[in-house]
Amino acid sequence: MIVTQEDVPVRSNITSTTTIDLKGLKPGANLEEIISPPRNIISKLTKKDVLVIWGGTRDIGKNKANKALNQITKFVHSHKQTNVIVISARHRSDLRAHSCVNKEVSVYNNKLRKLLKPCDNARILGDSRRESFTRHGLHMNKNGKERMAKK
Numbered sequence: 135m136i137v138t139q140e141d142v143p144v145r146s147n148i149t150s151t152t153t154i155d156l157k158g159l160k161p162g163a164n165l166e167e168i169i170s171p172p173r174n175i176i177s178k179l180t181k182k183d184v185l186v187i188w189g190g191t192r193d194i195g196k197n198k199a200n201k202a203l204n205q206i207t208k209f210v211h212s213h214k215q216t217n218v219i220v221i222s223a224r225h226r227s228d229l230r231a232h233s234c235v236n237k238e239v240s241v242y243n244n245k246l247r248k249l250l251k252p253c254d255n256a257r258i259l260g261d262s263r264r265e266s267f268t269r270h271g272l273h274m275n276k277n278g279k280e281r282m283a284k285k
Contacts (some may be wrong), residue, residue: 165189165202169209179216188221190242199242205218207249210256222246222260227267
């Protein structure tokens with residue numbers, strides 16, 4: 135998702151009066167598809183814009199977590215002209231807490247934090263509150279999306 139707006143740096147809060155333009159939404163896509171927005175959009179982004187990467191769960195579930203981490207890191211480093219917000223992967227509530235997938239989600243999120251810590255143009259956000267998600271626990275509900283937008 136690409137959020138374009140005027141004068142909102144990555145570490146500021148977006149208010150309810152902020153105008154945003156959403157482009158590149160790709161529900162159900164793997165991370166490689168998500169971080170491949172059209173070049174004509176990416177080339178126009180500046181430090182006044184925010185690019186949100188919300189994906190990786192599908193890659194983790196298919197044992198491609200390291201590939202996803204490499205793709206995110208490469209993307210953030212090659213797009214320093216704009217701000218990037220990466221949403222951390224969500225634990226699967228429909229699986230046991232100690233399932234191999236949920237363990238991999240924890241490992242993925244820890245590695246993601248370490249890899250992006252030195253990047254001034256990147257920030258990681260997430261919401262671990264159960265009430266922010268639908269019954270099966272993977273997708274955000276309306277309240278969770280509103281809470282995330284306020285971050």
